Amino acid sequence: MIHAENRRIVIATSPQAEPAPEDACSNRELARWLAEIQGLEFFDGPPAERDPQRHYYWVPSETLVGREQARQLGVQGPLDLFGGYVEQAHQAGKAIVHPLIEQAALTPKGWAAGFAERVAPVVLDGHSAFCRQDAWRCASARLPRGPQRLKPAGARGGLGQRVVADADELEAALAGYDEADYLAGLAIEDDLGEVRTHSVGQAQVSGVLLSYHGFQQQNRNARGELVYGGSDLLVVRGGFDALLGLDLAAEVRLAIQQGRAFDRAASQCLPHFFASRRNYDVAQGIDAAGRARSGVLEQSWRVGGASGAELAALQAFVADPALQAVRASSFEIFEDKALPANARVIYRGPDRRGDFLLKYAMVEDL
Structure with missing residues (x-):
């Protein structure tokens, strides 16, 4: 058994207001398992008030975003959670994989252009967009390369993804996304067989x-x-x-x-x-x-x-x-x-x- 502080408590939490029941239950069971492996106490949900004398180990269902969210949980580094932390919401999704199109109409706060440049040799060719105007410009310019895959940056398990091969298919696909999808980011990349x-x-x-x-x-x-x-x-x-x-x-x-x-x-x-x-x-x-x-x-x-x-x-x-x-x-x-x-x-x-x-x-x- 791992030696750990005997007053540490493992707790599952969800930054989402209403996670799917199976996701919430799965997250709690994974947290319970982590507690068993480490020989720690498990709480079946966050306490109403955090005890300053107790140390908590969190298992969040999502990547933590922003200092305020981390502060509320008392998370200061990787030893405090099973998961991760980013400064900006878009950094937790697929959009950071690709660069923005030149002269993008919308650039999200905290966009790290250097990251997309750094990972370009190890990702598929593509771009990301945060508004419909940029998505249309980007995908239209990329279609001569071949079919393009559109991927909502915040979706899991392939949900919301569409493959387009011409302008008509692109127009129909873009119409299927709402403002929240665009604000979270849309990754556009070469489709593979x-x-x-x-x-x-x-x-x-x-x-x-x-x-x-x-x-x-x-x-x-x-x-x-x-x-x-x-x-x-x-x-x-x-x-x-x-x-x-x-x-x-x-x-x-x-x-x-x-x-x-x-x-x-x-x-x-x-x-x-x-x-x-x-x-x-x-x-x-x-x-x-x-x-x-x-x-x-x-x-x-x-x-x-x-x-x-x-x-x-x-x-x-x-x-x-x-x-x-x-x-x-x-x-x-x-x-x-x-x-x-x-x-x-x-x-x-x-x-x-x-x-x-x-x-x-x-x-x-x-």
Whole structure:
């Protein structure tokens, strides 16, 4: 068990006013699991008043944004939470991956142009826009390259994404976004075919650092839609160098290197940024010209779909200090079934549309 202050309390919290019930329940279960792993007390919700004599470890459902939000929770650095902190709201979403179009009509407060320039070699070609006028100008100019993918910067799991191949499709797609979507940012990038998405990340909890590479899985939900179905991870004790020290396929090594470069840029270019949980989706596929492409799609500095697998690996490393590598998986399926004895259920119940959802995670043999 991790040695930690015995008066620390682990608490799940949601900056969102009304999170989806399955998300809120999943977040609480992950927080409960983190408390067990660290040997800490768990509170099933924030206290009415914070006790100045107690120390809190927060598990927020979203990246913390701004000093006031961090101050209210008493979060001062990565040791105080499982997640991350940014100064500006747009830094928590997909929009920071790409630069703005020249002479943009709207530039968000605190826009770090140097970050987009820094990560350009390790992301797909694209731009970001924060108003419909800029989105139209940008996407119109990019269409001769091939189909473009439009991605609302704050949406999860591919929600709201559209692929357009001509001006008519672009006009229809842009009409489907509201003012809030544009203010949060719209990422516009080359659409790829034959895509495989890699997960690259790190988590650090009470002195234990783990790094991983893995692949996302997809499942069909009760309505026949293809959605996120879990992550299969290869996890090592230590940093990205330890991960890169393994015998890896060339495309896997490239994905890890790109995720690491993006991570370093965030630490160096985003003022006051910190995170104890860092996850990067890296897409590899074929562009409209038939060329192989690889690049970071987005970052996640909060609990996410792979967090169950991360905690399963963390628990294994804590239980066996000599353990250096492990395979861990998270699952999201849409039917109930008997689970292996070592599986940890994160959520079992209805999703936001009333359909059955089961989330669980477990360590598997190497």
